[in-house]
Amino acid sequence: MKYFSLVFIIFFNLACNDKSSKNKPNIILIMTDDQGWGQTGYYNHPILKTPNLDSMATNGLRLDRFYAGSPLCSPTRATVLTGRSNDRTGVFSHGYALRLQEKTLAEALKKKGYKTAHFGKWHLNGLKGPGVPILKGDNHSPESFGFDYWISTTNFFDLNPLMSRMGAFFDFKGNSSEIIVNESLRFIEKNHSSESPFFVVIWDGSPHDPFLASEEDRKQFKSLDEKSQNHYGELVAFDRSIGVLRKSLKDLGISENTILWFCSDNGGLGEAISPSTVGGLKGFKGSMWEGGLRVPSIIEWPSTIKPKKTNYPASTMDIFPTIAEIVGLPESEMLKPIDGVSIVPVFNSKIKKRENKIPFRLEDKGALINNNMKLLAHSIKNENFELYDLKNDPKESIDISKTHPDIFEVMKMEYTAWNNSVDASLKGEDYPEGKVLSQPKTHFWMGDENYKIYLEEFILRPEYERRIKKFYK
Numbered sequence: 513m514k515y516f517s518l519v520f521i522i523f524f525n526l527a528c529n530d531k532s533s534k535n536k537p538n539i540i541l542i543m544t545d546d547q548g549w550g551q552t553g554y555y556n557h558p559i560l561k562t563p564n565l566d567s568m569a570t571n572g573l574r575l576d577r578f579y580a581g582s583p584l585c586s587p588t589r590a591t592v593l594t595g596r597s598n599d600r601t602g603v604f605s606h607g608y609a610l611r612l613q614e615k616t617l618a619e620a621l622k623k624k625g626y627k628t629a630h631f632g633k634w635h636l637n638g639l640k641g642p643g644v645p646i647l648k649g650d651n652h653s654p655e656s657f658g659f660d661y662w663i664s665t666t667n668f669f670d671l672n673p674l675m676s677r678m679g680a681f682f683d684f685k686g687n688s689s690e691i692i693v694n695e696s697l698r699f700i701e702k703n704h705s706s707e708s709p710f711f712v713v714i715w716d717g718s719p720h721d722p723f724l725a726s727e728e729d730r731k732q733f734k735s736l737d738e739k740s741q742n743h744y745g746e747l748v749a750f751d752r753s754i755g756v757l758r759k760s761l762k763d764l765g766i767s768e769n770t771i772l773w774f775c776s777d778n779g780g781l782g783e784a785i786s787p788s789t790v791g792g793l794k795g796f797k798g799s800m801w802e803g804g805l806r807v808p809s810i811i812e813w814p815s816t817i818k819p820k821k822t823n824y825p826a827s828t829m830d831i832f833p834t835i836a837e838i839v840g841l842p843e844s845e846m847l848k849p850i851d852g853v854s855i856v857p858v859f860n861s862k863i864k865k866r867e868n869k870i871p872f873r874l875e876d877k878g879a880l881i882n883n884n885m886k887l888l889a890h891s892i893k894n895e896n897f898e899l900y901d902l903k904n905d906p907k908e909s910i911d912i913s914k915t916h917p918d919i920f921e922v923m924k925m926e927y928t929a930w931n932n933s934v935d936a937s938l939k940g941e942d943y944p945e946g947k948v949l950s951q952p953k954t955h956f957w958m959g960d961e962n963y964k965i966y967l968e969e970f971i972l973r974p975e976y977e978r979r980i981k982k983f984y985k
């Protein structure tokens with residue numbers, strides 16, 4: 513009898529596992545580069561129209577208080593892949609390499625049977641300078657972090673990009689947003705019919721500089737200066753690529769059970785771009801003010817998420833824990849401490865208050881968000897803190913630390929404790945080795961030994977010419 517029960521239990525479990533793996537959602541993360549919080553049609557931008565993002569927002573969960581994990585590109589990318597604040601992972605600023613000792617979302621999903629792929633800007637291999645193809649054998653390529661397939665560049669890329677498909681150079685012609693979405697669709701078409709779901713990461717290079725848009729895409733911005741025309745034109749092309757992606761998922765019959773999660777990697781660009789990129793918030797990319805951190809974000813998952821707008825505060829550090837809950841990843845797949853939480857409870861409920869605070873740290877600056885309260889550190893070392901009430905003062909104009917000393921002191925203590933735990937991570941205490949193994953130093957590819965043989969070819973390209981000449985001046 514006992515034997516039969518055991519057989520039954522094993523069989524039952526296998527049957528369940530099999531069924532659950534078949535129903536696992538496909539996952540696409542798509543992220544723009546430097547798109548500010550105000551730069552969408554659905555936030556009533558005065559000129560820019562984003563019909564495809566608007567449609568996605570109407571059909572999905574619109575996260576109106578979503579934060580990039582950091583106000584800069586590489587650090588935010590590290591938070592997406594690890595669920596941890598950037599400094600824990602060794603990505604202290606742009607162009608830093610993600611530590612191989614980190615555990616990534618792609619690695620976890622791959623183990624769960626997902627086909628994984630990365631398209632576009634990588635910026636986690638320690639190289640600075642405009643995006644060049646990632647070389648075969650780069651031990652910090654997307655492959656090193658769990659992506660089976662990749663067509664990627666080291667950093668931002670623009671019109672007619674030179675990219676690397678698993679180490680082989682491809683000289684693409686056309687708009688970069690459309691190119692990477694089309695390439696990701698090629699991957700999806702090949703992989704969606706198999707038993708295993710897919711995990712696709714699309715990291716766009718728009719609307720980061722250099723600002724280059726086609727005549728067609730910039731023509732609606734003729735009243736703007738040339739820089740702004742091109743910058744906004746890049747967003748028009750990105751929005752169009754969202755349309756192509758969504759329509760193709762529908763045509764393939766897989767849109768219902770595909771999670772499409774859109775966001776930007778940091779806040780908007782400064783005064784050089786007009787009209788403003790940050791929708792009236794204070795500060796820009798690089799700062800801990802809301803304009804530097806808050807970004808547009810939408811999760812579309814038609815089979816599961818009913819259309820909704822929420823003010824629940826969330827961040828890119830929540831992406832890994834959220835997907836872990838959806839897919840049922842074992843706890844051991846995430847390196848502790850994790851700074852994000854799963855936002856699955858927000859999907860179809862009225863939950864408004866977030867229990868876990870959202871922490872930030874970049875160089876000597878920091879912030880801690882507790883729902884409407886925000887502690888801001890101009891200098892962590894000098895303990896130069898301020899306190900803001902984002903509900904009553906969304907533009908962060910009045911420091912209330914003196915009028916609310918109780919809240920201020922508690923949040924300062926909490927931030928300091930968190931900051932100490934980041935210092936421990938930084939030293940490698942979270943890793944089984946108890947220390948940080950050797951890491952590539954951040955440097956420009958123009959001076960990298962492995963890129964030397966390509967310089968003659970690269971100098972003929974307008975996107976590299978000036979940078980190479982400047983480097984060897």
Ligand SMILES: [Ca+2]
Binds near residue numbers: 546584585720777778
């Ligand atoms: Ca960026």
